[in-house]
Amino acid sequence: MLTAGQILQLIRNGACRTRKELIQYTGLSRSTITDRVDRLIEAGYIHESGVATSGGGRPPSVLDIDAARHLVLVADLGASHALVALTDLAARPLAEERTEMRIERGPEPVLSWVREAFQRLLDRTGRSAGQVCGVGLDLPGSVDRTGGRLIRSFLMPGWDDYPIGEAMRGSFDVPILVENDANAMALGEWWSSWRESRALVLVKVSTGIGAGIVLDGRIYRGVEEAAGNIGHVRLRETDDRVCTCGSRGCVASLASGHTVAVELGQQTSQDVVRLVQAGDPTAIARTQEAGRTLGIVLATTVSLLNPGVLVLAGDMAETGEHYLTGIRESVYRRSLPFTTRNLEIVTSSLGDRAGIVGTAVLVIEHVLSPAAVDAALAIAPETRT
Numbered sequence: 001m002l003t004a005g006q007i008l009q010l011i012r013n014g015a016c017r018t019r020k021e022l023i024q025y026t027g028l029s030r031s032t033i034t035d036r037v038d039r040l041i042e043a044g045y046i047h048e049s050g051v052a053t054s055g056g057g058r059p060p061s062v063l064d065i066d067a068a069r070h071l072v073l074v075a076d077l078g079a080s081h082a083l084v085a086l087t088d089l090a091a092r093p094l095a096e097e098r099t100e101m102r103i104e105r106g107p108e109p110v111l112s113w114v115r116e117a118f119q120r121l122l123d124r125t126g127r128s129a130g131q132v133c134g135v136g137l138d139l140p141g142s143v144d145r146t147g148g149r150l151i152r153s154f155l156m157p158g159w160d161d162y163p164i165g166e167a168m169r170g171s172f173d174v175p176i177l178v179e180n181d182a183n184a185m186a187l188g189e190w191w192s193s194w195r196e197s198r199a200l201v202l203v204k205v206s207t208g209i210g211a212g213i214v215l216d217g218r219i220y221r222g223v224e225e226a227a228g229n230i231g232h233v234r235l236r237e238t239d240d241r242v243c244t245c246g247s248r249g250c251v252a253s254l255a256s257g258h259t260v261a262v263e264l265g266q267q268t269s270q271d272v273v274r275l276v277q278a279g280d281p282t283a284i285a286r287t288q289e290a291g292r293t294l295g296i297v298l299a300t301t302v303s304l305l306n307p308g309v310l311v312l313a314g315d316m317a318e319t320g321e322h323y324l325t326g327i328r329e330s331v332y333r334r335s336l337p338f339t340t341r342n343l344e345i346v347t348s349s350l351g352d353r354a355g356i357v358g359t360a361v362l363v364i365e366h367v368l369s370p371a372a373v374d375a376a377l378a379i380a381p382e383t384r385t
């Protein structure tokens, strides 16, 4: 017997649009379908929107996801910035706020800013914490998602093993998801622009380098949640430069935005972007060279996964075509032509919003899953308004 949560999936994926179609599709009785549908409507998951055409008699009302009633709060935390958003269940942003903030300040000041910013977003839109059905955060590190903890990040000293989920749960008693930033960005780009592609790889190049992989619409994480950690592939073991991980010759220490900045006598990858946009020939040449260096590792990635899309995101995506040109040169030169025949190598279309969009999609998929919907309905549907 299908549960209300499973009935919701049939409406979400477009298999059934009316009560009659649900009865025909599932073989369940009219009274059972009416009961399930009424509970989903009452809890605000679906609503009746317009009428379908019918072969005669009274036209049936169309059932659709009610995107407006439940809300999601998400935070995208980078090495030097934070972006928070309140979205509806279609991942549409209702309000956003951004600030410059160094994540190395540690979990307490950063997460307390996030909690306060979440409250400001609710206040600004006249919504209440009771309408929030899920919270998500993405961070530049590997995360233990079930425990809501950071496993490891060289950009986030002081965060190791910090119970991020628990710290947020004090303010919001709803599912709280923690995700790696490149994974979240990859899902955001796939969801907004490339849903027909079975394999997408996103590489984020800012202070560091990381990648996210989306296969058949789902993030591929590997057995240790460490898939996509390409920044610490050691390309030149005799190189003088010591990487943030302590090794020498990692691709991150040769081709990251931070490395290019230091070589140009600058501080941050944003300084590099400004120089390149101003037409500085040294900055442009060095940026393209860094792209070619990372492209060596990406050629292996492309040969291994045969993706349809390779997306460049992060600060270096803002250098126009320059970093991308370097990547293209190496990937095409070092891969078999038929593996790259249908490969699109592009810059991020969502820009610095890819993380919050992807994290929102992740939270929405979680809270609308059959198990989560049935659990929420079992608690007290009448209080979830």
Ligand SMILES: [Zn+2]
Residues within 6 Å of the ligand: 231, 232, 243, 244, 245, 246, 247, 250, 252, 253
């Ligand atoms: Zn390294």
